[in-house]
Amino acid sequence: xxxCPNLEKCxxxxxxxxxxxAEMLKTTxxxxxxxxxxxxxxxxxxxxxxxxxxxxxxxx
Ligand code: SF4
Numbered sequence: 001x002x003x004c005p006n007l008e009k010c011x012x013x014x015x016x017x018x019x020x021x022a023e024m025l026k027t028t029x030x031x032x033x034x035x036x037x038x039x040x041x042x043x044x045x046x047x048x049x050x051x052x053x054x055x056x057x058x059x060x
Contacts, residue, residue, distance in 0.1 A: 004034035012039060015051060029055040 016022040029037045037055040
């Protein structure tokens, strides 16, 4: 499967401090099941995407 079209510029990863966590999320969402990403779902609907919204829908 292709990568998420937002991957290179996704602001979420600017705020993540733990590289292993970021890589895990990229593997799970951005490079495979990106249609399940809550951030992408909001962006695709034209809705604002909170900075602290995780791909799994958690707000941290
Ligand atoms: S976090 Fe979501 S929107 Fe951002 S690149 Fe990954 S799959 Fe795409």
